[in-house]
Amino acid sequence: MITHPLENLDPAQHVQVLPRHLVGPGVIDPRAAWHFPYDEGWLFAQIDDGTAAAFSPCLRLQTTYEPKPDKGTWTISAHRTPYTPPDFTPPAWWITFDATTPVELLHDVHTELLDLYLEDLHSDQDRLFQDDTPPHEAYAPLLTRGWSHAVKTGGTQTFLTPDGLGAVRHRYDISGSSGPAWRAWGGHPSEPYWRAHFSFGTPTTLVAAFTASLISTEPLQRTVQDVPVHTRRALYVATPTGQQPHGNTPVAPPPPAPASGRTR
Template sequence: MSNDPFKNLDPAQTVKVLPRHLAGPGPVDLRTVWPFPFDEDWSLHQPEVGTAYATSPCLRLWTGFVPEPEKRGKGTWTIGANRVPFGQTTWQITFDATTPVELLNDVHAELLDLYLDDRYSDQDLLFEDTTAPHEAYAPLFARGWSHDVKTDGTQNFLAPEGLGGVRHRYATSGSDGPTWTAWGGYPSEPYWQVRLSAGVPTTLVAAFTASLISAEPAHRIAKDVPHTRRHLYIATATAKQPPGYSPAAPPPAGPSPGRTR
């Protein structure tokens, strides 16, 4: 795409854009990213500055945000799971703070679903998930993502315009690196990255990839869209917003995209 679709828009206009992986982080609020029942039994620690975190009632799940505005990724969102409270971390997901907020919300919503499934049954889906890996990457094919299998035990999936990707390490022997990684932006200098360690439930990976290719547009202010804007499509543009306006990120439409309930 050679023309800038934002050229004739006021920088303060709000727009709905696709694809999500090139939309930029969007307006972030902890309670939007973390859709947990804090008024019931989940704990939230939200200082004015510094690290914020949330924990499940069983103390086996935790998620945190460390802001680092001076660094390229602007900080880190981290999800961790321990088999026993305060024990060693069994698996972990890290997101750059520049990751689109819709992806963050959808993964955390699926995390809450898994937690509730475990809590009200004899399952342990947070640690014994049997979802097959292809359920996480097969939907990418339907949206035109390319597929390349390497001899080093990895397979790569690349977005149609080449500015987003997912890597799956299917041969896990002899490596301590993440089982899944994803990014948006130019491969040599990605705008955001996500890393999912070994042991992360494939159901969460599937929620992530479903959100990644969702046809539900991302809501953004024109001036906040990153340098990949020439590869974005504007679904709609609305009126210029008043100074200081900072909308909350919209909730996902209907159930979280990972599973049907």
């Protein structure tokens, strides 16, 4: 009987794993995920139950983490005018991630968010609200990594991972729709382990940062016990680090490089 490398390792052992959409959330730390320059006017607050929030100096950008017994949520929201609680004005755009989303993806999106903020701050641009980046900047890299592509007449196109355990869906027809412009998930399609939603108006640059991080071939470090059990057989394991495995443990090879060109 062939076993997966993770099945022979100590649960507390650290491993380097891919693909990113199946590795689990990792260590949830809002300060590490956001990584804003708090000594330059960014505000940060966290209460005892773990709920955390950060605000840009202009108070137009807000990002929060709300832990919940079932899953929890990360949320980014942007307002055209300074947001001051209890202001209930709907944001111009928003992004949500399940707390089970790999935290490195969160970090990369927030890093790009800070770059956009600083770019707007030192120029006459307003890319946080008028980003002209075309949608293909976000989805073309998926095609080069071997993701499949399906288009529906209802105005959506879906990009599916080669293993079928992750996807990004783009609604290109914005007429008569109040749902998100972009959706992404990882895990079995019928019961994803994590989901992400990007509303209409979200800068495509942020979506592109998310998809670039999602398909990155740089392995992420996890402990064996933190890797989702129901999808771990689809993982590639790099050389384990930390504690030694029980017995001789085979290591899965890295994922093969996909063929160039688009998959339809």
